[in-house]
Amino acid sequence: MDYKEEKVIEAFRIYTKLARTAVSDQEDVQLYRADEAIRSLLDLYAKEVDAVIVNTSENLYLIPETKLSSFHVSNEWIKRHYLRSGATNADIYLLYFSTIILFGSFYNSYQSGRPTRDFIRIENWMERVQERIEQLQALDEDVLKQKESEFSYNWGLIIDKWNDMNDVKENVKRQTGNTISRYSFLDTVKRFLREQDLVKDLGNEEIALTDKAQTIIQRYFMEVEYNKGILTFIYEMEGRQQDASD
Known part of the structure; x- marks a missing residue:
């Protein structure tokens, strides 16, 4: 040889x-x-x-790298293995949206190269999702429709799905399994990400990014070529809210 x-x-x-x-x-x-x-x-x-x-x-x-890859995880596969019976595209959209917010929470902007925090608590993750939902709701309906067309992302379904779940102020922190609550949904997203080796559970309801996640985020997640401008849109919403509060 x-x-x-x-x-x-x-x-x-x-x-x-x-x-x-x-x-x-x-x-x-x-x-x-x-x-x-x-x-x-x-x-x-x-x-x-x-x-x-x-x-x-x-x-x-x-x-x-693309949906054509035989290693690509399809929406239907995620529904079967992680989401409740009868899950719809709204569940998938919200899962992706929650993941974007989670990853962004570790960085001081969606364009930064390195994480600026070591971990996040699930309740803080939930609060950040709630903030972004409220920012989406505050947009004019025509603007929201335009953004849906621009990104091929149904923001209205995301808003409705999140709002249909139990209010964050209710005592739902310990409810999982079949309970329809925001906490239980994020717990499901966390399990999906953990089994894909993208987050690690630190205990005490704290989660951290893995090296795999950080590498993917730096190499692909931040690139407009791959995220199609969705991160920029979400981060611009946050920036506008901060400017309004100053």
Whole structure:
């Protein structure tokens, strides 16, 4: 076996591990960083399935880059595995919206490079979602419709879904399972993100971002090319509210 064949086999070994589990270990991280031939092959393999290799200090991850990737998690899959029976697109929209707000809560703006906080409590996350919902509600109806068309994102459904849940002032903190409450919904979102290795549960109702999440946020989440301007829209709402209060 010659040198090139060894590199191809080693790269393919790592790729098959990633394709099977979506994560690889630190030894593979070192190979990926130190060996240009293996790194190039792995990136090429990932590109062929519309995915990318993301590396952190401890792991390699195979992340779908487009909906065409066989590793893409579909809305229907999320509904089946995480949301209650009868879940609709409104639940999916709110799950994505809540995730955007959660990720943004760790940064001083949606354009900053590094997180500015170590953790957030679920109740603070819930308060931030409530603030953004109120900002959306304050927009003129025609403006909201325009933004829905611009982003292909149904802001009205998000507002209605959130408002249909129990009020944040009710004693719903300990209610989970089948209880329809804002807390239980965010608990479901947290479980989804935790099982995707994007957040870690610190206990005492505190959650933190993983290295995987921080890498993805820095590499893709902040880029307009990928978020289609949604983050800018949400952050501009916050900025307008702050200006109005000054």
